[in-house]
Amino acid sequence: MTEQEARRMRRARFEGLAHLVVEPLHRYLLRRTSADMGEDVLSETMLVLWRRLDDVPGLGTDEPDPGDVLPWCYGVARGCLANARRADGRRLRLVERLIRSQEETPAGAADHSELHAALDALGALDREVVRLWAWEGLAPRQIAEATGLTSNAVSIRLHRAKKKIAAQLGRKDAEPTGHKRDEGRSSQ
Known part of the structure; x- marks a missing residue:
């Protein structure tokens, strides 16, 4: 057989x-x-x-x-x-x-509800760009590769999104704490 x-x-x-x-x-x-x-x-x-x-x-x-x-x-x-x-x-x-x-939020834990609300106010693509930059630590050229945008477009979106977030959080300067001033700019 x-x-x-x-x-x-x-x-x-x-x-x-x-x-x-x-x-x-x-x-x-x-x-x-x-x-x-x-x-x-x-x-x-x-x-x-x-x-x-x-x-x-x-x-x-x-x-x-x-x-x-x-x-x-x-x-x-x-x-x-x-x-x-x-x-x-x-x-x-x-x-x-x-x-x-x-x-169960620990007693000493920071309340980030305002930040999440500010992020939610952004468009989906801008929110993703900010998250890739802030949470994943990617540079604009890396974000461009992940999203299919150009590095320049990522830098512009990131700059505008950070300004919107800062305005919603009521910051006088648009500089998020813990980041260098040139970190959102393209290295090209």
Whole structure:
């Protein structure tokens, strides 16, 4: 038997199995979870069945008996559903932890809400230019490479954005603290 014939036979066996078990597994999952999760778990179950096709009991015959095949497939679906529920639980715990960490502001932590409001008042591209400059420490030529702008356009946008932020924050000088005076200018 050639490799191609073996693949064709394996595929035919899987299609026969899928024809036999998809509907019962789908009903099984829908009775235990939401429709969206049921679809995802069914897909994962079918993937496991494909990988473990040789382990499915009673599948070696030409006409597999649903009574031999389905219980094992239900077990696979049950395991996949348990994995999906554990993953959802981990995601939920992570989201809750992130929400708690945002709510818990340390006593000595600075309030940057005005700065964030000033950033939000900028256009999306100007906001990205400022963030790349201030938070990532990129020079205008590097920002130009990241955004697809020219270095000159980045320098102009950065200069104007810093002025807008300074005005919104009520600073007398447009110079943000902690930065050198020539840092926003192009080195070209």
